[in-house]
Amino acid sequence: MNYQPIENYGIVGDLNTVALVGLNGSIDFMCFPNFDSPSIFAALLDEGNGGSFQLHPLFKEMNTKQLYLPDTNVLLTRFLSPEGVGEITDFMPVEELFNGKELIRRVTTVRGEVTYEMKCRPRFNYGKSIHTVESVSDTEVIFTSSGDDCTVLRLRSSVPLTIEGADVTAEFTLRPTETADFLLEHIDKGHSSELDFQTFITESLFETVNYWKNWIGQSTYKGRWLEMVNRSALILKLLTSHNCGSIIAAATFSLPESIGGGRNFDYRFTWIRDASFSMYALIRLGYTKEAGAFMQWVSKLCTDIKGQNRLGIMYSINGQRQLEEKILDNFEGYKKSAPVRVGNDAYGQLQLDIYGELLDSVYLYNKYGEPISYDFWKDLEKQIDWLSENWNQPDEGIWEVRGGRKNFLYSRLLCWVAFDRAIKIADARSFPLNEKWRSERDTIFNSIFTDFWDEDKKAFMQFPGAETVDASALLMPLVRFISPKDPRWLSTMERIEHELVSDSLVYRYRPGLAAPDGFHSHEGTFSMCSFWYVECLSRSGQLEKARFYFEKMLGYANHLGLYAEQLGFQGEHLGNFPQAFTHLGLISAAYNLDKQLNDSRNKDVNNHK
Numbered sequence: 001m002n003y004q005p006i007e008n009y010g011i012v013g014d015l016n017t018v019a020l021v022g023l024n025g026s027i028d029f030m031c032f033p034n035f036d037s038p039s040i041f042a043a044l045l046d047e048g049n050g051g052s053f054q055l056h057p058l059f060k061e062m063n064t065k066q067l068y069l070p071d072t073n074v075l076l077t078r079f080l081s082p083e084g085v086g087e088i089t090d091f092m093p094v095e096e097l098f099n100g101k102e103l104i105r106r107v108t109t110v111r112g113e114v115t116y117e118m119k120c121r122p123r124f125n126y127g128k129s130i131h132t133v134e135s136v137s138d139t140e141v142i143f144t145s146s147g148d149d150c151t152v153l154r155l156r157s158s159v160p161l162t163i164e165g166a167d168v169t170a171e172f173t174l175r176p177t178e179t180a181d182f183l184l185e186h187i188d189k190g191h192s193s194e195l196d197f198q199t200f201i202t203e204s205l206f207e208t209v210n211y212w213k214n215w216i217g218q219s220t221y222k223g224r225w226l227e228m229v230n231r232s233a234l235i236l237k238l239l240t241s242h243n244c245g246s247i248i249a250a251a252t253f254s255l256p257e258s259i260g261g262g263r264n265f266d267y268r269f270t271w272i273r274d275a276s277f278s279m280y281a282l283i284r285l286g287y288t289k290e291a292g293a294f295m296q297w298v299s300k301l302c303t304d305i306k307g308q309n310r311l312g313i314m315y316s317i318n319g320q321r322q323l324e325e326k327i328l329d330n331f332e333g334y335k336k337s338a339p340v341r342v343g344n345d346a347y348g349q350l351q352l353d354i355y356g357e358l359l360d361s362v363y364l365y366n367k368y369g370e371p372i373s374y375d376f377w378k379d380l381e382k383q384i385d386w387l388s389e390n391w392n393q394p395d396e397g398i399w400e401v402r403g404g405r406k407n408f409l410y411s412r413l414l415c416w417v418a419f420d421r422a423i424k425i426a427d428a429r430s431f432p433l434n435e436k437w438r439s440e441r442d443t444i445f446n447s448i449f450t451d452f453w454d455e456d457k458k459a460f461m462q463f464p465g466a467e468t469v470d471a472s473a474l475l476m477p478l479v480r481f482i483s484p485k486d487p488r489w490l491s492t493m494e495r496i497e498h499e500l501v502s503d504s505l506v507y508r509y510r511p512g513l514a515a516p517d518g519f520h521s522h523e524g525t526f527s528m529c530s531f532w533y534v535e536c537l538s539r540s541g542q543l544e545k546a547r548f549y550f551e552k553m554l555g556y557a558n559h560l561g562l563y564a565e566q567l568g569f570q571g572e573h574l575g576n577f578p579q580a581f582t583h584l585g586l587i588s589a590a591y592n593l594d595k596q597l598n599d600s601r602n603k604d605v606n607n608h609k
Helices: 197-216 226-238 272-284 288-304 354-368 374-390 409-429 436-451 471-478 487-500 527-539 543-554 580-607
Strands: 009-013 018-022 027-031 039-041 052-057 063-068 075-081 084-091 102-111 114-121 131-137 140-145 152-157 162-164 167-174 179-186
Touching (some): 009 075, 009 084, 018 084, 052 075, 052 084, 084 197, 179 197, 272 354, 272 580, 288 374, 354 374, 354 409, 527 543
Antiparallel strands (some): 027 052, 052 114, 075 084, 084 102, 152 179
């Protein structure tokens, strides 16, 4: 089958879910009506069984371009041919304005007289459920799933629709400036019969454009890489649930980390780690409202888990913890990379670092957003008390290895962060605290410098006795555990460069040398780690190198400025897409590099006075 590359897609969304739109005009991935709902379009994972929403001109030959309307999540796909020029405007009216659950596609002919073809091929419940198609009128049809999901969709159009088996098609011709509109919506939505269909499309388009422009206008970032930082912020917002305040790790499931390998996981959930880092990035840009919504979500979680031993590493969007992993045998996988998984068994893992990421985000929100409540503090207190009794044990770590637990450096480092930030919050707010936290913090500090330091390799190792370093160690100066210019850190960074860095790209670890990850596949470089590396360079004063590598990394984004989780040997995108971790890493690296460059310039100016 002829799969579009992962990097050939843009996304649109309504703060409930997203759709991936290819350069060829086909929507090949969409879970509906929510991020973690079963898919209705998943041709990206199985062209035959997955379903798609195709829309394109019938040109003999053409070039295509995609762009976002500036500072919005409204996507234009443009088709260019000697026969004419046509374009599709794809968007989803946002939950905050329209209650969401709608996908709108507007086709416009720019030049020439252009004939278009539309094929709407939904495949409900991950392609497992059959469905019926009912004609309401020549411009309206109803799709009804026969499966347990009971999803019902309505497709409305400004041009006549034809039912062909389980699909709906249309062929139509538009002259210059003429438009045709398609609205796919959840059947529980209704529109006033008094409102003209075309008028509704036009008004919702302008209101959606204004919503995104107003949102991005609140960003406090005005630095050198404004366009890329704004795009990354817009992506993080698209991955955020308006109703719950949680943020998912990525929009997709089971896009492979290596072609033909087994590392194909579902990322449509909220990892405490990823979401906390995302809030850190958004707070830096001035988005305290989003940070506050996430804090409310976490506060509810802490209430929900009072009777349990520990915080879960990941949850569904609405806070459910059971995310049982299943394999979809009916999907062959992207480029036949099976198995295709939904759900994620990592929810049952022990990953001690999540306490540090969460407490760091709470610390920042308490400092730059709103003071946290007493009740929220008491719930957090219980979690830190649990950690004080349990931090000194092996876990699966940040990379969620499935080959056995280890005493990972990163987990130990973030346990230190958890105690350190909890103490700082308590001191800032005069909260009483368990004095054991200070002794545990100091014990971890000393342990990292003694147990994880390899005197022969002059580096902090992945775990005590390990033969390799781990890119997650790049967080050591970023979380202010060690000075970015400390000799021990600089020699560790040299070791990371030697083992894990390829040009500007960084592998997260070397599977052959590191803790076994339970899989036998070669993965790509991890884009978030590449941005961590840039930030470490800038903080250590290596500004020219940092800027050079940062701007090279920007060149690996797709045509719209989006990143998947990893980059393959030829720079192809691998893993789920778009990946929140990568985009928040870009924001943090850009923010810090800007600051360091400005400080250096001001220092030079003052020295020459």
